Amino acid sequence: MEKSSLSYLYLILFHVFIGVLVFILPLISTLYTLSIVVFGLAFIIKSKNKNNEVLIMSAYVIGAEVLLRMTGGAILNEAGKYIIMIFMFTAIIYSGFSNRAFIYWVFFIFLIPGVIVSVFSLNFDTDIRKAIAFNITGPVCLGMCAIYCFERRISYERLKSVITVLSLPLVSTAVYLFLYAPSVKEVVKGTDSNFLTSGGFGPNQVSTVLGLGLFIFFVQFLLNSKNKLLLMINASFVLIFAFRGIVTFSRGGVITAIVMIALLLMVLYYQGNSRAKSKIGVVVIITFLAGLGVWGYSSLQTSGLINKRYANKDALGRVKKSKLSGRETLIASEFQMFLDNPILGVGVGKNKEIRKEETGINAASHNEVTRMVAEHGTFGILDLMILLFTPLILFANDRRNIFALSFLAFWFLTINHAAMRTAAPAFVYGLALLSVVAKKPEKEESTLN
Template sequence: MVAKKKNKKVNNQLLAIIFHIGLGFLADVYRPIVMFYVPVVVIYFVVRLIRKKDKEKEVLFAAAYITGAEVFFRMTKALVFYETGKYLVILFLLFGMFYRGFKRKAYPYAIYILLLIPGIFVAMQTLGYDENFRTTIMFNLSGPLSLAFAGIFCYGRKLDFKSFLKILDALIYPLISMTIYVFLYGSGQVDKLAITAASNPSLSGGYGPNQVSTMLGLGVFILYARFLIPYKNKLIHFIMMFFLVAMAYRALLTFSRGGVFVAILMAGIFTIIIYSTTGIKSKAKVTLKLLGTLGVTFGIWFFTLIQTGGMLGNRYENKDSLGREKEDITTGRLDLLLAEYDAFLDSPIFGIGIGKVKSYHEEILGTSLPTHNEISRMFSEHGVFGFLALIILLFAPVISKFQGRKNVFFFPLLLFWLLTVSHSSMRIAAPGFIYGLSLLGLIYNNGKKENTISRKQALPQR
């Protein structure tokens, strides 16, 4: 009976992988099919949430899937509204709170939401309550709100380790579709498309390289973690490791460095945590895997470097397509940061108002670029209230950790949030949702909360 259940789970996972590989191919052949797929996904998860008893796991599973699918849905023009991904994540989390409530200890995130309100009133005075006001507010608040609700739902909540890994798998499945789609988009033309050392939409599925790089980088980290904590089924493990290499390769080809650097730092921290908390035998296994990873990484790098005619090297060495050194390694982000600092000095108490930083850039720099840094945006648009909100976001998870909450993924996931919002703001749902996952406490033995999983148990068990 137990063997049948295990086989069923393996078969379901294989079917999920095969389905998402097929979805990637179908999206390339007939892109509008993804638009029809989106409502099917929403209905599927709503039905699961209603029917399944384990609401907590189902809510996180649904939110994780949407988080992983958001950029894929955007690049295939499948979403009616640009921020639909964040709205759905918020909706599923609210669904979970309706059924399971939330911990009283999560009150800091309710305060965080309240601290965002003054910025709305300031914006009302400058933008006027019309369509422009509504779209501007929702565009700029959807990210912080998705983070806040993820924090409220996850703070103080416990989840068994196996279920947590399944939630990470849910995030990976749509990334498999996106990887296939990106491979097929302009396939066989890498050398022709890699003609500059700038971020390359043509090699990013025709979409924003920054967002694609961020999500592929997150996928690389999750699958690297599963390389160290392997899937029990060898076929599934082999397929997932293939996509680990594929995602790493395509992340490099976006020519967007942010997602790649963040993935490397996350993997480094996770390796240190696993290595420092396991026994001698496990350390030996991790060492061998690490050596293999380094070999494959260098292989991917040099292959991509040759394929792009050296352009990739120029990008990471901060050179232009002719090999000349660029003055600004931040690609203009430093100028935006300084302008936002000036905005904070102009209005340090209430800030300049939500959505105003873009017009402030135009006034100061002569270009109406949106912010790339959520931290500086909070200061400039929300003033001292933004500062207090950031204090909550930084210290609430740290306090939770010091209170004994166990989560082997805590530091890399929190780092993903901090670094991603620093180079890409909160344009996608991933930083907020991943922040929420870092707040979970991991338990062992099929949800028996009296046995909290230790980091030493995590590696051998999988």
Template sequence: MLNSKKNINKRLLLIGIHIVIGFLGTIPIISKLIFLTILFYAFFDVFTKKNSNNEALLWSAYFVGAEVFIRMTGALVFYETGKIYISLLLILGYLIEKFKNVINVSYVFYLLLLLLGIVFTRIPEGESLSGAISFNLSGPISLGIVAIHCYKRVITNNLLKKILFYSLLPIFSMVMFMYYRTPDLSEIVFTGSANYYTSGGFGPNQVATVLGYGIFILGVFIFFKIRLTGSRIVDSLFLIYFIYRGLLTFSRGGIITAGICLAVLFLIITIYSEKGIRSFAKYIVMIGFFVFGAWLYTSGVTGGMLDNRYAGKNAIGVKKEDITSGRIALFENQLNNFLDSPILGIGVGNGKYKREMSAKKITAASHNELTRLIEEHGIIGVFSLLILFFTPLTNTIFNGDVYQRAFLFSFFIFWFLTINHSAMRIAFPAFIYGMSLIKIEGREYV
């Protein structure tokens, strides 16, 4: 049982270890040694056990939660290590496991379509072609590999909760690291923009995305009465603190996405549950209370700037012309580039350089994977998106009981919303998309 004393003690020990790792992450050489050791052990574990218990998926879940923390501490071998490592783990797991799922041809076709875009890549002289391709395609390619591995893979209910827990562990480390790396809040000047100081000195968008995933997992555990620590109060305090740290980043996308996905999960199960709405009302109200309390406190310590940030206002309370932090201008530019070259697109990685040379001088890389695919891959990108949308919707989400649909639809929305505000900078969108393709064995009633 998930709530047995033995399992609770094991979870407590692992959480404690990862909180300590968060502190040790402030020492770069120790952080690097820890994660290199875990990297090698994960491969060893998958290989020796022949992926008999989905070890590849479990370790992938772990590194999805750890990737941003590893980047923050400088422990990566190279920047895209997370996506590449997860891809290699899942390929290894698939090749050596005894019983293999049937490969979905749609995702093989999707990968081939992505690779075709490389042929039309033309970047300015002096720029790194391999760097541009790696930055833009490592995420989509890893998504294809995760999708092939996960498609209709049977996952027990207990294994699903274990996968979520594995993802959560390194997020505890990241939160602890952020605590030590954040200056006294009274020394920080909060504005209407995302804040690097409260994000552990790293990109707020990526940090908030992973924190949002942690909030989602903690919300799921509380909703399904799975005790992390044996105490509902302590588990609730963890959730409140995660929400608080997420709000402090002033990066809205990851936190709003987590809230929407939790709401979708709760709503689907609540509406169709045999126990009715009353049975779940207390959990929905409780989590809503946590959010409200964390919001009031965070708004107070930031001098009300949190309210301005989420209302799309600047530091003096004036409504911004563009509350999307420049994403609308990027979208319009990408759409124009697609219309200029609709068949083959402008080539992988070319969007950023073309914007730099334009009169508007928009230098930012795309934050939206949908528009990037269309801009850089043209009609090929459109076909790729159709595959990504319709395969999980037709083959998985609409073929299962309410419990399965609630989780898989939440995972699918998590992927969709994340790639719309953070593209595929990290491995998380690829992984959570793959999770929308699994088959959950054994229904749980709460």
């Protein structure tokens, strides 16, 4: 077995151990967080980011973020975003950024009016710093990832290494979830999002990271399995993440993963030769059959309740009034805020206050698109257009980043059901902007070799 394959197996086993350890000793989670920050910064600084080490370390943070938060080790709710921003800022000092990334500086400029409005519009009893930080750290983190990644040259092998590193802490997350709720059948009693199958944490965010894990291990299975043993291991993780994602009863992450996989297969099919296309056809059939198998098993484990969940029914089989778990009300209120304040918006963080005053609903937005529109007005719309069309134009001009559309889909679909509660949409969006080259740029080496 090749050295790189053995390293991957050892790393998988090590992260299985981490999952068990943080379950038994939650205090370890805080030490885990601190070690990631210290080692990550040291790694980037010592290497002077010559081989895009920031992408390796940021990918690891993304994979670990939800685990650290559900085990109380993240210290701050927004810790993942702050860590990513620190890493990216450090890397930019060493490696600079493309002059053509100015479009994302425009993105930053368009965020400023909404922040200024919020300073004057938020209620006196509101902690202005926290209200602004909660809503602005996601876009700022995304902007920094975009500026660093924009048209940055990276080899295909290096990008696969980034994906591999992202997968490792996700293994720990899956292990923790199994230990937290080993019997799904015993804890599933209804069709609402389930906190017990989500490790006691927000099902929406857990579903998001499990959906990302499903896609990541599908990539590992399809493109990064060098022997039959790795093929079986990666295939097993695909099934595990699919099952655990489904039984969170939060649909967003699973649907997003399916779209990402479909887009990747489409890109590979249209860019491949006749032999590759025939293989893709076989993969599609196997994936479909495996999906049916996982769904059938999930249905058995949940006594058929998962079927009702995806059919938008309650445990008694009655169709629910809301198709989006009540998010329609939040979306409608944010659109109304935009209509009332179409130029500058209501200000960052203000939409929650207005909604509580007008409807009595005390809930933060689950949709980053409508939040941007409500809080930033026309500037928010312009920012969303920058974010959506820039990677599409890059991909239309250079299609060597075969993951670009899948990464973009993850960002867009995730912010529509889970806003930017985690740093994952920001970082994965940045990966869609990378310029992938066939050969390694000078000074670049694979981390796992």
